[in-house]
Structure formats: C-alpha cells, structure tokens
Amino acid sequence: MAKIEKILYFDCFAGISGDMTMAALVDLGVPEERLRVELGKLGLAGWQLRLTRDARHGIGGTRADVDIAPTPVKAGGLLAPSGAGQGHHDHDHRTWRDIRALIEGSGLEPGVKSRALDIFGKLAKAEAKVHGTSVEDVAFHEVGAVDSIVDIVAAAICLDSLAPDRVLCSSVELGGGFVKCQHGLIPVPAPAVVELLVGVPVKSGAVQKETTTPTGAAILAASVDEFTDDKRFRITRTAYGIGHRDDEIPNVLRVFLAERDVAEGEGSLRSSEGSLRSSEGVLLECNIDDMSPESHGFLMERLFAAGADDVWITPIVMKKNRSAISLSAMCAPDKEDYLAEAILRESTSMGLRRSRYRKTALERETTTVATSLGEVRVKSAYLRGEKLKSKPEYEDLRAIAAEKGMSIAAVLEAIRKDLP
Numbered sequence: 330m331a332k333i334e335k336i337l338y339f340d341c342f343a344g345i346s347g348d349m350t351m352a353a354l355v356d357l358g359v360p361e362e363r364l365r366v367e368l369g370k371l372g373l374a375g376w377q378l379r380l381t382r383d384a385r386h387g388i389g390g391t392r393a394d395v396d397i398a399p400t401p402v403k404a405g406g407l408l409a410p411s412g413a414g415q416g417h418h419d420h421d422h423r424t425w426r427d428i429r430a431l432i433e434g435s436g437l438e439p440g441v442k443s444r445a446l447d448i449f450g451k452l453a454k455a456e457a458k459v460h461g462t463s464v465e466d467v468a469f470h471e472v473g474a475v476d477s478i479v480d481i482v483a484a485a486i487c488l489d490s491l492a493p494d495r496v497l498c499s500s501v502e503l504g505g506g507f508v509k510c511q512h513g514l515i516p517v518p519a520p521a522v523v524e525l526l527v528g529v530p531v532k533s534g535a536v537q538k539e540t541t542t543p544t545g546a547a548i549l550a551a552s553v554d555e556f557t558d559d560k561r562f563r564i565t566r567t568a569y570g571i572g573h574r575d576d577e578i579p580n581v582l583r584v585f586l587a588e589r590d591v592a593e594g595e596g597s598l599r600s601s602e603g604s605l606r607s608s609e610g611v612l613l614e615c616n617i618d619d620m621s622p623e624s625h626g627f628l629m630e631r632l633f634a635a636g637a638d639d640v641w642i643t644p645i646v647m648k649k650n651r652s653a654i655s656l657s658a659m660c661a662p663d664k665e666d667y668l669a670e671a672i673l674r675e676s677t678s679m680g681l682r683r684s685r686y687r688k689t690a691l692e693r694e695t696t697t698v699a700t701s702l703g704e705v706r707v708k709s710a711y712l713r714g715e716k717l718k719s720k721p722e723y724e725d726l727r728a729i730a731a732e733k734g735m736s737i738a739a740v741l742e743a744i745r746k747d748l749p
Contacts, residue, residue, distance in 0.1 A: 334591045336562055337493035340583040341501040344540025347480025348393045349582040350548050353570025354487035355380060356391035357584050367486045370436035376475050383571040386579040390569025395476035425453040425467050444485035452547040455524035477544050484548045498553040500530040504540035522546045529556050530663045536576045557663040562587040610688045611665045615678040618653035628675050635671035636664030700747035702729050707748060719749060
C-alpha cells in the first residue's frame with residue numbers, strides 16, 4: 330500500500346547561508362508570527378528581525394535581516410554585541426558551552442531545542458577540528474554572533490514547523506576565491522565548511538565569492554536525510570530566500586515542498602519497527618576489449634575515488650570472438666555523472682550503459698573491539714533490532730597480519746574469542 334511522503338528540498342545552486350535559510354522557509358509558508366514568538370523565547374536581547382520582500386535577477390522572495398542593537402545588552406548570561414546594522418559584526422567570543430547553556434535554558438519548544446543544539450553541535454565539532462581544540466572549549470567568532478545564533482535557531486523553528494517526512498538537498502555550490510574572517514583571509518570554502526560537508530556532493534566556481542557559509546553548511550549537515558540532484562517528486566510549493574549580494578548568478582536559496590508516493594516500509598530511513606531499508610542506486614556498465622589488464626586495478630581505484638559504492642569486472646567474449654571484460658560500477662544517484670565521467674576518462678570505452686535499481690540493505694553498525702592482537706573494527710548487521718551477522722574489517726586483519734608476521738587466517742583464529 331502506497332503512502333504520501335512530504336519532502337522539503339534545498340536547491341543550493343547558489344549556496345546556502347543561515348539568513349537565506351530562514352528567509353526561504355518563511356517564504357515557503359512558515360508563519361512569521363510563530364517564528365517571532367519562538368525566537369522571543371530564546372531570551373537573547375539586543376537584536377531585531379526584519380523580513381522584507383526583495384529580488385535578485387528578477388527572482389522575488391523573502392529577505393531576512395537581523396539588526397543588532399547599538400549598545401551592549403546583557404541577556405541570558407551572555408553579552409549581546411555592540412554596533413548597528415545587519416551582518417555578522419559581533420566578534421565577541423562564545424564557547425559551545427555558552428551557546429548550549431543559552432539554548433537549553435531558553436523557553437523554546439523541546440523539538441526546536443533539539444534541532445538547534447544538533448546544528449550547533451556539528452558546527453562545534455567542525456570548528457574544534459579546524460582549530461585543534463576540544464569541542465567543549467571551541468570559541469565561536471563570527472558564528473558566535475547574535476545574528477548567527479538567531480539564524481540557526483530560526484532554521485530549527487522553521488524545520489520543526491514544516492515537519493517534513495524527508496529533507497533532501499541538491500549538490501551544494503561553494504563559490505571560490507577568498508573570504509575575510511577573524512583570522513584574516515582564508516580560502517573558499519572555509520575550513521569549517523569543508524569539514525561539515527565531507528561526503529556531500531559539491532560544486533564550485535560559479536562566482537569567486539563565498540556562497541556557502543559555515544552556518545548554512547551546519548544546517549544542512551544536521552538536517553538533510555539525503556543529498557541528491559534527482560527531483561523525481563511532485564512539487565507543491567516553491568520559495569526563495571534572498572541573499573544580501575548582487576552576484577553574477579542569482580544570490581538566492583530555492584526550496585521546494587514536494588511529495589511522492591512510497592510503498593509502506595520503503596525509504597532510506599529505518600521505521601520505528603526497524604524494517605528493511607530501501608534506497609535507489611545507479612548501475613553503470615561498459616564492455617572493453619582494448620585495455621591492458623595491467624590497468625584494471627588502477628581503473629577500479631579511480632572509480633571508487635569518484636564515488637562508486639562497488640566496482641567489479643567480469644570476463645566476457647565480445648563480437649569477433651574477442652576476449653574482453655564487462656566493467657560494472659554502482660553508485661548513488663547524486664554521484665552518477667561524476668562516476669560516468671570517470672569511466673570515460675580512465676578507461677578506453679567510448680560509451681556506457683546506465684540503469685536504475687532499488688537496493689535493500691540491513692541496518693549496519695561498526696564498532697571497535699579490543700582484542701589480544703590489537704583493536705579491530707567489527708561490522709554488524711541488524712534486522713528489526715536483531716543482530717543477524719557480524720564480521721571483522723579485512724583491512725584491520727591485514728594490518729595486524731603484516732605487523733605480526735602472521736597469516737590472516739591465523740590472526741582471525743587468534744582473535745575469534747574476542748569478537749562479539
């Protein structure tokens with residue numbers, strides 16, 4: 330039996346920032362009054378929100394500005410910034426502890442608190458890694474500004490209000506060039522953006538400016554269920570969040586509310602009963618009869634680097650009775666074009682076949698186990714909460730075997746009693 334799935338789709342062809350996210354989701358239908366009431370529960374003084382109509386390249390939408398009070402104001406134990414006008418002008422340092430205490434001590438609804446803390450938590454981990462400090466003590470500069478706190482909490486309020494079943498996002502445009510921050514000039518994308526978008530399909534160079542900010546990247550990292558350029562759904566509403574620049578491309582964030590039919594139990598998220606997960610994939614194939622076998626291993630390495638989930642080679646006999654191979658590579662839909670280009674560049678093939686499939690997989694978990702020969706990662710698979718199988722990672726077994734001068738079979742036998 331089919332059900333209707335409600336989808337929120339971020340189309341980040343020009344990047345994403347915190348204020349553009351807030352503006353786009355209000356433009357999509359989040360009631361402005363609810364947003365203002367909920368933001369008031371944050372208990373942070375010294376700012377004012379302006380929501381106005383604006384346009385870029387003839388595309389109209391909503392613009393959000395957070396105006397900062399001209400004098401310092403104490404609120405919630407934190408010092409609000411001095412200075413006037415919108416933008417990230419506050420360089421007062423706030424640690425992750427400070428911001429977490431502010432959000433946890435506020436009157437925000439539990440769901441909003443949880444979302445906001447998740448966004449800031451991911452941002453704290455990224456900043457801590459970039460600056461070589463602990464997550465608890467990481468000091469936010471630009472992101473610690475009042476307007477950035479409002480942007481993130483507003484995004485959490487809007488997402489909680491829309492309550493989509495799935496949040497999807499396109500490849501993310503990063504921009505290019507350099508941007509000035511607290512530490513001086515840094516390359517675009519900013520280091521924190523790179524950390525937050527590890528594994529996410531991205532694009533760059535549409536403009537020589539920063540198009541995706543750390544705040545925008547953190548919202549995506551904490552909220553998106555799947556990154557895909559596949560828009561096979563029914564669009565029910567479109568909206569635009571207008572940015573503050575007038576660039577060569579429209580400085581806007583486009584969002585869709587959409588729906589699609591899914592079978593009961595389908596989808597790439599586990600149901601509360603832990604049913605089988607199902608997701609869509611792409612299979613790329615070509616036949617090759619004029620490539621040296623010496624190059625096959627390198628070709629497979631390059632395809633994995635391009636985003637393939639699996640690659641395999643099958644011996645075949647082609648026309649004219651030529652011995653050949655059939656090259657097959659599987660990937661997620663958002664990596665299809667990257668992988669297709671890699672096949673055409675790295676192999677001698679002049680074309681390839683594409684087909685779609687649905688993939689069913691058990692829920693997986695990887696843990697690290699201390700054994701008599703050292704730490705080994707163990708991958709386990711579950712069905713409705715029941716562990717069906719587990720196995721140690723081959724690469725860890727191989728590393729121990731090389732270090733100890735043992736065979737892999739001997740390593741496995743020695744640690745078998747330590748494995749779950």
